Amino acid sequence: MDEAPGTVDLLVRDAVLVATVDDARRELDGGWVAIDAGLVSAVGGSGSAPPAARRVLHADNCLVTPGLVNTHHHIYQNLTRSYRPAVNGSLFEWLTTLYPRWSLIDEEAVYLSAWVGLAELALGGCTTTTDHLYVHPQGAGDLITAEIRAAQELGMRFHPTRGSMSLSEKDGGLPPDSVVQDDDEILAESERLVAAHHDPSWGAMVRIGLAPCSPFSVTPRLMRATAELAERLDVRLHTHLAEDPDEDTYAERAFGRRTVEHFEEVGWCSDRSWVAHCIYPSGGEVARLGAAGVGVAHCPSSNMVIGGGGMAPVAELRAAGSPVGIGCDGSASADAASLWMEARAALLLGRLRRGPQGMGARDALEIATRGSAGCLGRDGELGVLAPGAVGDLVCWPMEGVAFAGALSDPLEAWLRCGPVTARHTVVAGVPVVEDGRLTVAGEEDRLARHRAAARRVQGL
Numbered sequence: 001m002d003e004a005p006g007t008v009d010l011l012v013r014d015a016v017l018v019a020t021v022d023d024a025r026r027e028l029d030g031g032w033v034a035i036d037a038g039l040v041s042a043v044g045g046s047g048s049a050p051p052a053a054r055r056v057l058h059a060d061n062c063l064v065t066p067g068l069v070n071t072h073h074h075i076y077q078n079l080t081r082s083y084r085p086a087v088n089g090s091l092f093e094w095l096t097t098l099y100p101r102w103s104l105i106d107e108e109a110v111y112l113s114a115w116v117g118l119a120e121l122a123l124g125g126c127t128t129t130t131d132h133l134y135v136h137p138q139g140a141g142d143l144i145t146a147e148i149r150a151a152q153e154l155g156m157r158f159h160p161t162r163g164s165m166s167l168s169e170k171d172g173g174l175p176p177d178s179v180v181q182d183d184d185e186i187l188a189e190s191e192r193l194v195a196a197h198h199d200p201s202w203g204a205m206v207r208i209g210l211a212p213c214s215p216f217s218v219t220p221r222l223m224r225a226t227a228e229l230a231e232r233l234d235v236r237l238h239t240h241l242a243e244d245p246d247e248d249t250y251a252e253r254a255f256g257r258r259t260v261e262h263f264e265e266v267g268w269c270s271d272r273s274w275v276a277h278c279i280y281p282s283g284g285e286v287a288r289l290g291a292a293g294v295g296v297a298h299c300p301s302s303n304m305v306i307g308g309g310g311m312a313p314v315a316e317l318r319a320a321g322s323p324v325g326i327g328c329d330g331s332a333s334a335d336a337a338s339l340w341m342e343a344r345a346a347l348l349l350g351r352l353r354r355g356p357q358g359m360g361a362r363d364a365l366e367i368a369t370r371g372s373a374g375c376l377g378r379d380g381e382l383g384v385l386a387p388g389a390v391g392d393l394v395c396w397p398m399e400g401v402a403f404a405g406a407l408s409d410p411l412e413a414w415l416r417c418g419p420v421t422a423r424h425t426v427v428a429g430v431p432v433v434e435d436g437r438l439t440v441a442g443e444e445d446r447l448a449r450h451r452a453a454a455r456r457v458q459g460l
């Protein structure tokens, strides 16, 4: 059969509203999105005719947004969710309780945790996620490649980071010797993974970043050498920063300066870096991080679970120039990985901090899309529905009892009502979730194997 000229791969049509989050922040009533060769080819509203398509997805009653982008996670921690001996400790106590459990992970456990974790993210409307895997037990195998395999099977866009720890208990650090590596081994392994997997091209499905666990879990020499390696390989840098007040006490003792000052001293304060949490920077530090263009992964559920009243200064960081994205974090967070829930938590926390003008649903959507794209160095490519951007989007059903009466502002209703999960999650023009279900088979098999792996790691 002959095809009409201009026929595209996929058309998503009949949305209640398409929130493009484009440069003009256009919101298109009755909108549609056309995707061809993995990229958005056109968007339009009810007044414009969509192109012919080989495949059509219906978005009736749906808000359509760009795919949400997760900028901070430790997916392997879904093997120890809500681990009873650790749930009520401080962050440092939580870590020292769990390191011996995590020392038991291997390629099989990491593959399964990634498959399940990425599936959970896709069902919740995420299309691109990073991962920060910093536990590499001796002899555990190639854990990063194992999780990339899971992402490729599911069709998710993936930015795993090669995490690292080089200071163990004997050096005054928190983790046991069995899960740390020496600096040269970490650097060699980082370079090997970038050569094997990193794709710098527009629309790439896999990119690698380099990610010492935190400035206090590796040597200053490794922080500097990692920044130099990232510069040479042109990849991004990620770490935890200013997550807990204990950090400044530790940094003062170990390095003689505040944790953000140490971050600057070791050559990380640049727009190549994005950091997780950033709850406790001083006003001057916010200004310096913003001026340098350091990105921040805001993890609102994690802020609340860690507790103590600390809330990341999101509005101040954005005003200072930092791209601020959303992150669900690992089990230090709410043990759930729904970016809808994180966007809602960001909305609520923003208003708790700064009053009703402090944050709206449009701000939260912008953080979860454009802001996250900025953290990953992919402005204009991810997190926006505009011609040339990646064909990643989510159809959110705004129907049923949870949305009854929400008629005047679908975007605000998206985060104020709910809970809601994705009807369709599309990555590079291909549905990963369709009608609320994964399109790839194997969910029950992976869950059964994940349960066995989790029991082994937890010693049950």
Ligand SMILES: [Zn+2]
Pocket: 072, 073, 074, 240, 276, 329, 330, 332
């Ligand atoms: Zn984290």
